[in-house]
Amino acid sequence: MLENAVLAAARDELAEVGYADLTMERVAARARTSKAVLYRRWSGRAELVVDAFRERGIIEVDAPDTGALRTDVIALLRQISAKMATPLGGILRGLLTEMTRDPEFSALIRDRMHHVGPATVMGVLERAVERGEVERWVLGSRRATVATDLLRNEFLLFGAPIDDATIIDIVDEVYLPLVLRPPGDR
Secondary structure, eight states: OHHHHHHHHHHHHHHHHHHHHOOHHHHHHHHTSOHHHHHHHOSSHHHHHHHHHHHHTTTOOOOOOOSSHHHHHHHHHHHHHHHHTSHHHHHHHHHHHHTTTOHHHHHHHHHHTTTHHHHHHHHHHHHHHHHTSSOGGGGGSGGGGHHHHHHHHHHHHHOSOOOHHHHHHIIIIIIHHHHHSOTTOO
């Protein structure tokens, strides 16, 4: 199928030249089609790249359900970390860095990809609320997504793989004390 060939070509181009040098023309040539075909489906390279990642499932994670908040969050962070450690994760690191240079791409990432880790951790937290482990107010607070935010920061600063000790430190030393603390405690 042509769309799959185009998405594969986009990923290959990203791996070879990075987002900054990726062009619709090069992707079209690699996929053996024309730029016009690409522009009928994607308005530009930012949308193409986001779809290339979505098609490979690099931005999708499953919400763990181990029966306890701590083990759910550790399992979630391990899953995200494992995706970051793939070759596509290396490309993603470059793309996240590129967000600072390309406003259109940055807006698209925030709109289509930023919710992935936070949305999944919200599902984990909702189950923790149902079990009585966490108070409902946490769901609407900035505290809710700190674990995935810290993991993303670790990935951007140090790359992957992120060691298990770091994941456990994020959960035990920062995240759990933060989400289990009453709202007035800061």
